Amino acid sequence: FPTRSYSDLSSGINAEYGDVLAERMGGSWERVSHLSYVAAFLVEAGLFYSHLHGRAVLDTQCHILVACSGFLTSASLLWCYVSPGCVVSTALYHSLVISHGLWFLETGFILLSPFETNVWKKDSDEHAMMTNVFFCWTYVTTVLVMTLICWFVWRDYKPGQSGKHHEHNRLLLSEMD
16 A cells, blocks of 8 residues: 555645635636635734724824725725626736735834834824825835836737737747647
């Protein structure tokens, strides 16, 4: 008899349950992963939202904005799950994930500055209001960068247009045959 370790057995069982779950959810691992990401973002947002008691104004505001970002990201993922072919829901999801990560990083720099002097006053209402501005500008900047990238890609790879990239891709594909 071939010996199997416990890790082999557990990965096999998990794979079988995963296959059953994927079949029940529409036959696609991508759709199952959307639901697991929704759960992950909801749990993260819930944890950050439950961290609010007994904290300074700036700390509370940063935690609320991280939780808001997590809830918005999970909502956009649910929209991707409901309408799998929608480009707008996918673009919204990607922009929210990027801005969520950036805001998480910015929150770390605001609350736990790695520099010797921290310019953020934790009990200042003015500084707490500035976090809202930074949060909005983070998302706007993310959307602008994504729009520029999409525009450059669309400009170079327009459907039905023959250009240097299309000719290069056609030659590469012909060499593969």
